[in-house]
Amino acid sequence: xxxxxxxxxGCGNYSILKAVKKALFELELDPVNVLFVSGIGxxxxxxxxxxxxxxxxxxxxxxxxAVAAKIVNPDLTVFAExxxxxGYGEGGNHFMAAxxxxxxxTYLVHDNKVYGLTKGQASPTSxxxxxxxxxxxxxxxxxxxxxxxxxxxxxxxxxxxxADIEHLSxxxxxxxKHRGFSYIDILQPCVTFNRVNTYQFYQKRVYKLDEDKNYDxxxxxxxxxxxLEWGDRIPIGLIYKVERPLIEAMIPGVNAxxxxxxxxxxxxxxxxxxxxx
Amino acid sequence: MFINGSHxxxxxxxxxxxxxxxxxxxxxxTPILEFMASKGxxxxxxxxxxxxxxxxxxMVIGASYAGVRxxxxxxxxxxxxxxxxxxxxxxxxxxxxxxxxxxPGPAVGxxxxxxxxxxLFPVFSGTGEFPRVVFAPSDAEDxxxxxxxxxxxxxxxQVPVIIITDTYLGNSYFTVEKYDLSRIxxxxxxxVAEGTAxxxxxxxxxxxxxxxxxxxxxxxxxxVYSDSDEHDETGHITEGAEVRTRQVAKRLKKYESIKKxxxxxxxxxxxxxxxxxxxxxSTRAAVKEAAAVLSAGKIxxxxxxxxxxxxxxxxxxxxxxxxxxxxxxxxxxxxxxxxYLIMAxxxxxxxxxxxxxxxxxxxxxxxxKEFKKLAGQVKKK
Numbered sequence: 001x002x003x004x005x006x007x008x009x010g011c012g013n014y015s016i017l018k019a020v021k022k023a024l025f026e027l028e029l030d031p032v033n034v035l036f037v038s039g040i041g042x043x044x045x046x047x048x049x050x051x052x053x054x055x056x057x058x059x060x061x062x063x064x065x066a067v068a069a070k071i072v073n074p075d076l077t078v079f080a081e082x083x084x085x086x087g088y089g090e091g092g093n094h095f096m097a098a099x100x101x102x103x104x105x106t107y108l109v110h111d112n113k114v115y116g117l118t119k120g121q122a123s124p125t126s127x128x129x130x131x132x133x134x135x136x137x138x139x140x141x142x143x144x145x146x147x148x149x150x151x152x153x154x155x156x157x158x159x160x161x162x163a164d165i166e167h168l169s170x171x172x173x174x175x176x177k178h179r180g181f182s183y184i185d186i187l188q189p190c191v192t193f194n195r196v197n198t199y200q201f202y203q204k205r206v207y208k209l210d211e212d213k214n215y216d217x218x219x220x221x222x223x224x225x226x227x228l229e230w231g232d233r234i235p236i237g238l239i240y241k242v243e244r245p246l247i248e249a250m251i252p253g254v255n256a257x258x259x260x261x262x263x264x265x266x267x268x269x270x271x272x273x274x275x276x277x
Numbered sequence: 278m279f280i281n282g283s284h285x286x287x288x289x290x291x292x293x294x295x296x297x298x299x300x301x302x303x304x305x306x307t308p309i310l311e312f313m314a315s316k317g318x319x320x321x322x323x324x325x326x327x328x329x330x331x332x333x334x335x336m337v338i339g340a341s342y343a344g345v346r347x348x349x350x351x352x353x354x355x356x357x358x359x360x361x362x363x364x365x366x367x368x369x370x371x372x373x374x375x376x377x378x379x380x381p382g383p384a385v386g387x388x389x390x391x392x393x394x395x396x397l398f399p400v401f402s403g404t405g406e407f408p409r410v411v412f413a414p415s416d417a418e419d420x421x422x423x424x425x426x427x428x429x430x431x432x433x434x435q436v437p438v439i440i441i442t443d444t445y446l447g448n449s450y451f452t453v454e455k456y457d458l459s460r461i462x463x464x465x466x467x468x469v470a471e472g473t474a475x476x477x478x479x480x481x482x483x484x485x486x487x488x489x490x491x492x493x494x495x496x497x498x499x500x501v502y503s504d505s506d507e508h509d510e511t512g513h514i515t516e517g518a519e520v521r522t523r524q525v526a527k528r529l530k531k532y533e534s535i536k537k538x539x540x541x542x543x544x545x546x547x548x549x550x551x552x553x554x555x556x557x558x559s560t561r562a563a564v565k566e567a568a569a570v571l572s573a574g575k576i577x578x579x580x581x582x583x584x585x586x587x588x589x590x591x592x593x594x595x596x597x598x599x600x601x602x603x604x605x606x607x608x609x610x611x612x613x614x615x616x617y618l619i620m621a622x623x624x625x626x627x628x629x630x631x632x633x634x635x636x637x638x639x640x641x642x643x644x645x646k647e648f649k650k651l652a653g654q655v656k657k658k
Contacts, residue, residue, distance in 0.1 A: 065339030
């Protein structure tokens with residue numbers, strides 16, 4: 001069991017951990033039925049510090065494993081978790097595919113806009129002009145993952161902020177309850193390696209979308225416009241939501257009985273052999 | 278039955294308890310994927326085509342971790358993309374079955390042709406050191422039974438099992454005795470049933486055999502921690518020197534038990550034989566027929582044919598090749614990979630080779646012709 005938590009004092013991950021624990025507690029989930037599949041990075045360490053099932057996957061590869069686990073045992077509440085490098089760089093293809101396929105899992109991305117574990121390289125979401133040892137001339141335009149998600153018709157798209165634990169916890173509960181692929185990009189300060197997107201930076205800029213009674217998260221065009229909003233004002237909250245068929249619609253082999261509960265009986269393939277006679 | 282190699286692999290997987298197949302289309306294994314997809318609904322097997330091969334192997338890991346028998350099928354370049362994932366199967370001790378349908382490489386190579394160019398690849402690939410099993414079935418019947426066996430070994434020993442086939446085997450049709458389903462036993466190894474785990478259960482407990490009882494999330498009444506990082510007995514990340522030493526040793530120890538499950542290679546002795554033809558995988562029928570032709574021509578030859586390749590049956594191979602014969606490795610590749618493996622594992626150098634790497638299968642005539650050339654040269658010495 002881990003003794004010390006291997007995050008810097010002041011790391012946004014501690015708040016995210018609190019928010020997740022709060023959400024799990026309020027959802028009254030039994031830890032035995034909760035699975036965290038994580039990638040590699042500071043965020044990837046997350047499930048080491050929580051008492052649930054854990055599959056710490058390869059860098060960028062949490063999503064396929066999480067989706068498969070959910071397919072074979074839909075009674076599990078499944079989370080995929082990782083950072084912005086893990087999710088939008090190494091794992092970018094799986095992010096796109098997961099949104100397309102729509103498995104009923106929750107994907108939390110700890111977006112601190114830098115590579116923390118490997119000590120300070122740029123990430124796909126680093127702000128433009130971010131100077132690091134691998135980008136001494138500064139980065140180019142960052143990827144906008146929330147806009148990407150809306151474009152992919154992702155079933156549930158939200159942005160959270162690590163320091164607002166209450167709000168983030170609420171988003172996580174909504175995400176878990178939502179039937180479909182639920183994605184939350186969590187703005188997270190990295191006190192050691194990102195001197196741009198600090199607590200002060202976000203405190204001045206974030207505002208809660210839920211406080212705008214006119215905002216309709218089912219309106220995809222409005223969501224896309226909202227997803228492009230960044231600068232003096234950064235919206236957090238539920239940005240887009242749509243009901244869509246789940247991945248199981250593509251997999252006729254799945255029925256009401258979870259695959260993990262099926263009996264394995266070679267003899268039932270006798271008829272299939274006869275097809276070759 | 279009249280059946281091809283691809284469908285035999287599929288039937289072996291199904292009757293062997295496969296409940297989850299994630300595979301990306303790639304010549305020559307697409308027929309396996311398509312056949313299983315067509316049977317998925319009827320037999321309640323989840324068949325899914327993911328975005329790429331990396332997703333495929335990681336889906337196999339996720340499904341297997343969650344408690345079902347899972348498989349992927351691919352060709353050489355797809356396998357190359359899966360190598361990290363196979364290492365994950367190794368370190369996290371999560372069972373996985375991977376069918377590698379060979380075609381001529383490297384890279385894109387000759388997509389629709391055949392070769393035996395990837396023997397050493399599955400035997401040695403992967404970061405770090407971990408146990409794995411490698412099979413290379415010789416015909417349709419072999420493909421059926423070995424694929425089913427692969428799932429048992431994968432789960433009993435919690436290792437990746439790679440089944441090497443090729444375009445030739447996959448596409449060839451065979452007339453066979455109806456496959457005997459009563460021969461297929463499902464052996465899942467030690468799994469923690471709900472309510473039976475002790476309070477101090479740990480997923481990676483160090484045991485005599487190196488195999489730790491396995492638990493499934495939500496099914497065993499305990500929390501299951503699995504990690505791609507090095508981990509302690511509980512499954513949590515560690516960098517400790519002693520723990521690392523213990524866990525690596527524990528995993529490698531599994532080879533001792535796995536070796537007992539590997540069948541000896543086929544060794545057919547001919548009276549008075551001065552030569553032994555060595556072969557593996559799909560070339561068996563051609564080699565056997567070539568031996569018969571040579572025998573009819575008063576040149577008896579022994580045959581040593583391998584289908585269960587790794588852990589390598591070194592003792593049996595060494596014995597077969599130490600009878601004073603001239604040993605000739607017959608391979609559908611350029612560099613003689615089986616010859617290399619025999620040298621590495623037994624110290625016996627296979628000086629003589631019959632190789633073909635034009636993307637076409639090895640024919641009986643080719644073996645006989647090349648043998649006679651070789652035999653002539655050998656005699657001159």
